[in-house]
Amino acid sequence: MELCTFEINLTNKEITFVFSDSDLKRPHKKTTTVSFDKVVADMINVNYNSIREITNKLEVKIADGKEVNDPISAELYSIMFSSENVIERIIASVVEYSHLETKKQMNKSLKIKSWEKALKTYHQNLYEEIDKSKAFVANGFQFDKNHAFDMTVSFDNNRSARVILKDSFRQFIDIFTYMVYLKDLHIFTCKHCGAKYLAVADMDFCKAPECLEEREKAKRRTKRQSRKYNPFIRPLDNFHEYARGRKREMTLAGATKEELAAFEELHKKHADYIRGSLDAFKNKDVMPDDEFYQICKSFKKELKNRVDYVINQKRNKA
Ligand SMILES: [Zn+2]
Numbered sequence: 001m002e003l004c005t006f007e008i009n010l011t012n013k014e015i016t017f018v019f020s021d022s023d024l025k026r027p028h029k030k031t032t033t034v035s036f037d038k039v040v041a042d043m044i045n046v047n048y049n050s051i052r053e054i055t056n057k058l059e060v061k062i063a064d065g066k067e068v069n070d071p072i073s074a075e076l077y078s079i080m081f082s083s084e085n086v087i088e089r090i091i092a093s094v095v096e097y098s099h100l101e102t103k104k105q106m107n108k109s110l111k112i113k114s115w116e117k118a119l120k121t122y123h124q125n126l127y128e129e130i131d132k133s134k135a136f137v138a139n140g141f142q143f144d145k146n147h148a149f150d151m152t153v154s155f156d157n158n159r160s161a162r163v164i165l166k167d168s169f170r171q172f173i174d175i176f177t178y179m180v181y182l183k184d185l186h187i188f189t190c191k192h193c194g195a196k197y198l199a200v201a202d203m204d205f206c207k208a209p210e211c212l213e214e215r216e217k218a219k220r221r222t223k224r225q226s227r228k229y230n231p232f233i234r235p236l237d238n239f240h241e242y243a244r245g246r247k248r249e250m251t252l253a254g255a256t257k258e259e260l261a262a263f264e265e266l267h268k269k270h271a272d273y274i275r276g277s278l279d280a281f282k283n284k285d286v287m288p289d290d291e292f293y294q295i296c297k298s299f300k301k302e303l304k305n306r307v308d309y310v311i312n313q314k315r316n317k318a
Pocket of ligand 1: 190205206207211
């Protein structure tokens, strides 16, 4: 019997699940692939209430001496096949697995009490596992040193590393967290959306498209910042900025195309000189010196004189 099987892709950090109601005559199967980050998000956001309602109902039915009926299975299958939360789907599958096994193994008419006891013990165990999982999430996904991973899993003989999950929720959590540990992944919080994500080192942002966009923006900001303080780039940027400002003044004052072109030519000539000097400093691995900065200053002065001259001419004409 296979209700939930999964295969871990360590390279893509993804898990492919196959959920199936394989105990029925015509099994219905559904395959879902989720990222490790989605598993983490679902571990944080899982709502255990609907499962709790079902396990309570199961216990009442059994205590009443009634056979566990299909409507309860149907509720579990509905969670397995359509919940958005993969952890809820896994729990529904392990609960249904145990309930089907119990049904198979016990003769209800003779041993109703032991059936009841077995299911109660199973549920108790399950909620202890769930509490551990909750504590693990609350603890920032850090296991305590003494945690022993439960790796007593069944593998599918036909396919390597395809795990058949039976009735243990803990097995899934242990396998998943062990893989996280193997890949040396840690939990970080996205600066943009606040979601938790797994990575080897803090990337500041998760992989949601809008957060990746934020990451690009932040990168560009840092690049601008470092350019701003780079002594081999900044003087040239500064000279261009200065030239742009003066050119704007000339344009506003009504300078002709020819006057603007002559100004641009002067700007370019000086910019070339500044660029060449900066390259030379960089190649020699020495910082630009005072003399260089004096030259830059004199170039600016020259541009300013040119602009003042043109503007004064316009004023005198008017
Ligand atoms: Zn994000």
